[in-house]
Amino acid sequence: MKLIVGLRNPGSDYEGTRHNVGFEVLTRVLERKSEKLGRAPLKVNGQVAKTGRGDDRVFYFASNRYMNDSGASVRAAALYYKITAEEILVIHDDIDLPFGRLRLQVAGGSGGHNGIRSVEKALGTKEFSRLKFGVGRPPGSVDPAEFVLKPFTKSERGEVELMIETAADVVELWPEEPARAQEMASLFGSEA
Numbered sequence: 001m002k003l004i005v006g007l008r009n010p011g012s013d014y015e016g017t018r019h020n021v022g023f024e025v026l027t028r029v030l031e032r033k034s035e036k037l038g039r040a041p042l043k044v045n046g047q048v049a050k051t052g053r054g055d056d057r058v059f060y061f062a063s064n065r066y067m068n069d070s071g072a073s074v075r076a077a078a079l080y081y082k083i084t085a086e087e088i089l090v091i092h093d094d095i096d097l098p099f100g101r102l103r104l105q106v107a108g109g110s111g112g113h114n115g116i117r118s119v120e121k122a123l124g125t126k127e128f129s130r131l132k133f134g135v136g137r138p139p140g141s142v143d144p145a146e147f148v149l150k151p152f153t154k155s156e157r158g159e160v161e162l163m164i165e166t167a168a169d170v171v172e173l174w175p176e177e178p179a180r181a182q183e184m185a186s187l188f189g190s191e192a
Helices: 018-032 071-081 114-123 154-173 178-187
Strands: 002-006 046-051 058-063 088-094 102-106 129-134
Touching: 002 018, 002 071, 018 058, 018 088, 018 129, 018 154, 046 071, 058 071, 071 088, 071 114, 088 114, 088 154, 102 154, 102 178, 129 154, 154 178
Parallel strands: 002 058, 002 088, 088 129
Antiparallel strands: 046 058, 102 129
């Protein structure tokens, strides 16, 4: 079984922001499967959808907590569904990855991403997969914390849609073929 997490800040104020792009990817995957997130069990504190049966089930999850505190919900979901850290994929924005790039990696550090730091702390390990979505560095002296809470520009949005589609392809491939999913992510935008 697998757990796929789209990091976000809940609420309409954060829709379309750079920080919520992990949730956008998760939503796109579910749209393709004609599925929607529903209420997770109370102790999990989030929204969940599932596909497959038995050991082939994949759970898609979004925390109802703010991103910087989302680790507790991810841990609760993993415990509830009996999924180990090695079977978790977290989708998130990354300001250190150039805009237009994707990267799928297993383990590694948080890179200063407070949502990932929260998940690492709650799980007690870094041994989970991450699909990083490059949102680029903030311009000039713009505070990174403010930058990620802003929506993509109109000129960026077209490329973001293409990235979301490719990221959704990567997510769909990951449960069965993680190595191919990693290669697909690494090739996207590499010609730029």
